[in-house]
Amino acid sequence: MTRTELIQNIRDKESFLCVGLDTDIQKIPDQFKKEADPIFAFNKMVIEATSDFAVAYKPNLAFYESLGPKGWESLQRTMEIIPKNIFTIADAKRGDIGNTAEMYAKTFFEWLNFDSVTLSPYMGKDSVTPFLKYEDKWAIVLGITSNPGAVDFQFQPIANSSDLLFEKVIKHAISWDNSDRIMFVAGATRGETLAKARKAAPNQFFLVPGVGAQGGSLEDVWQHCKNPDIGLLVNSSRGIIYAGDEKAVHSAAEKLRNEMKALM
Numbered sequence: 001m002t003r004t005e006l007i008q009n010i011r012d013k014e015s016f017l018c019v020g021l022d023t024d025i026q027k028i029p030d031q032f033k034k035e036a037d038p039i040f041a042f043n044k045m046v047i048e049a050t051s052d053f054a055v056a057y058k059p060n061l062a063f064y065e066s067l068g069p070k071g072w073e074s075l076q077r078t079m080e081i082i083p084k085n086i087f088t089i090a091d092a093k094r095g096d097i098g099n100t101a102e103m104y105a106k107t108f109f110e111w112l113n114f115d116s117v118t119l120s121p122y123m124g125k126d127s128v129t130p131f132l133k134y135e136d137k138w139a140i141v142l143g144i145t146s147n148p149g150a151v152d153f154q155f156q157p158i159a160n161s162s163d164l165l166f167e168k169v170i171k172h173a174i175s176w177d178n179s180d181r182i183m184f185v186a187g188a189t190r191g192e193t194l195a196k197a198r199k200a201a202p203n204q205f206f207l208v209p210g211v212g213a214q215g216g217s218l219e220d221v222w223q224h225c226k227n228p229d230i231g232l233l234v235n236s237s238r239g240i241i242y243a244g245d246e247k248a249v250h251s252a253a254e255k256l257r258n259e260m261k262a263l264m
């Protein structure tokens with residue numbers, strides 16, 4: 001999907017909501033467990049209940065890979081029913097040497113046909129650039145994450161600079177060729193620090209996890225990270241998909257979308 005198409009979808013739906021498909025077999029209602037492919041059946045319900053409000057879907061690979069071949073099949077079937085005009089994110093957090101990265105890119109972009117994949121930047125340029133060779137596909141690089149452990153490395157100061165490591169990573173990554181197809185992860189739990197991430201990458205889209213179950217603030221995200229193109233995909237996974245029955249899932253997505261609409 002192109003940037004223009006993504007922005008148009010956001011404007012048309014008055015939403016920058018990403019629904020996280022973190023589908024845990026232990027947590028889905030019993031009615032789905034009777035199905036031949038319970039994960040797919042549950043995802044189908046979630047997609048049908050939320051597609052009026054979502055501009056992106058983000059399956060987290062851990063929930064599928066942990067089930068072995070069956071999980072991959074559920075993921076592939078899920079990808080087939082996501083409406084074509086909705087952006088898809090493989091939350092896989094990959095990162096490896098160049099020839100291996102090429103295989104990851106092939107997996108997610110050619111086989112599963114995702115629009116984007118999340119990447120750890122720790123191994124540097126050659127671990128990311130294979131993903132940027134694909135026209136209209138995106139690399140979403142971890143910038144400032146939502147989890148407590150983010151402080152271990154991302155907040156370390158850089159010698160002879162006022163930047164913290166996450167700022168250095170973001171500024172460096174946008175110097176690479178085709179960086180117009182890089183987005184960054186910026187956790188909603190990071191409050192005012194989010195402004196530093198936006199300053200480091202004024203034009204890039206941010207994928208923002210951490211609202212809902214992790215308690216991050218949508219208002220903080222909007223205040224510190226919006227840009228003239230909105231520039232945000234705000235994710236909620238557990239807060240939406242485990243809200244209850246189909247009606248409750250629909251209402252949870254609608255509520256968060258309406259909060260976004262009020263800000264736009």
Ligand SMILES: O=c1ccn([C@@H]2O[C@H](COP(=O)(O)O)[C@@H](O)[C@H]2O)c(=O)[nH]1
Pocket residue numbers: 020022060091144145146147185186187209210211212213214235236237238239
């Ligand atoms: O910094 C990060 C990066 C990724 N995630 C992922 O986003 C979702 C959040 O799920 P919730 O249920 O809405 O908390 C999940 O897939 C994480 O692995 C993140 O939370 N923080």
